[in-house]
Amino acid sequence: MSLQTKLEVVCLELLKKTSTDLPPDVEQALEKAEKGERDPVARANLRAILENLRVARERGVPLCQDTGLPLFYFWMDPSLPLDPFEAARKAVKKATREGFLRPNTVHPLSRKNEGNNLGKEMPRVKVFRRRGEEVEVTVLLKGAGSENCSKLIMLAPEKGVEGIKELVVKAVAEAGGKPCPPIILGVGIGGNAELSMELANLSLLRPLPERHREPSLRRLEEELEKRINRLGLGPMGLGGKTTCLGVKVEYAHTHTASLPVSLSFLCWAARRASASLEVGG
Structure with a gap:
């Protein structure tokens, strides 16, 4: 088997895994939330989510009908x-053909669907340079319910950290049950408009227990998570303590006259998985 073919296999297996299972940290967070909820409706919703996950894993079928757009x-x-x-394109085409991905990708204007999840700039692929013979691959599936709640706000710099906190909590409150909470929220701060949203998405690759290394950002993540959960939206927006499983923040330096803030929502089905390929192996 050629090295290129091996990479295609890795990509395909990651797509299958993300479609049919959740990362351990997300499942554990959902279990913890279910035990901590007092509202009977909230507990019932979380139990249904966990049962859905169990069935999807056992049967090897997608755990949500919206298998999203794959990000590599x-x-x-x-x-x-x-x-x-090319590895990502071939893997997506095969995963769609085998039923692990629903054919979601369409032309934005004509809405024409080729039926294979391929198209201009799709699947989305981001490559980061590093030295060595190990290739690391991460796949993230983002469904439309949560993606449609994403936001980019060019905040006035004088609004500062408090302004960031206010707009984040307001955005989650306005989203309500649309992103299928409990959510995981990625927040990208700084850079330009494009980089801000990229940072928000990249932050979602961090496991839930992993806080930002910088103390000020760690505190911001913790405070935002508490504020969001105090909204009382709860699972599926039907009330409860658990609106958010986690908040992840990343930042970049920015123009002195700008303060871009981007929000990237993940629903409870926070589907991500990683694998590595040893080129010399």
Whole structure:
């Protein structure tokens, strides 16, 4: 088997895994939330979510009818004889054909659907340069319910940290039950408009227990999570303590006259998985 084919297999297996299972940290957070809820409706919703996960895992079927748009992240040495874009395309096409992905991808204007989840700039692939013979791949599936709640706000710099907190909590409150809470929220701060949203998405790749390394950002994550859960939206927006399983923040330096803030929502089905390929192995 060629090295390129091995990479395609890795991508395909990650798509199958993300479609039919959740990361352990997300499942554990849902179990903890179910035990901590007092509202009977909230507990019933969380139990239904956990039962849905169990059935999907046992039967090897998608755990949500909206299998989302696949996002691929590669960390690799650019000198390696590999084409991550082609590997991702072939994996997506095959996963769609085998029923692990619903054919969601359409032309934005004509809405024409080719039926294979391929198209201009789709699947989305991001490649990060690093040295060595190990290739790391992460796949994230983002459904439309949560993606449609995403926001980019060019906040006035004088609003500062308090302004960021207010707009984040307001955005979650306005989203209500649309993103299928309990959510995981990625917050990208700084850079330009494009980088801000990229940071929000990248933050979602961090496991739930992993807080930001910088103390001020760690405190911001913790405070935002508490404020959001105090909203009382609860699972599916029907009330309860658990609106949010976690908040992840990333930042970049920005223009002195700008303060971009981007929000990237994940529903309870926070489908991400990673694997590595040893080129020399």
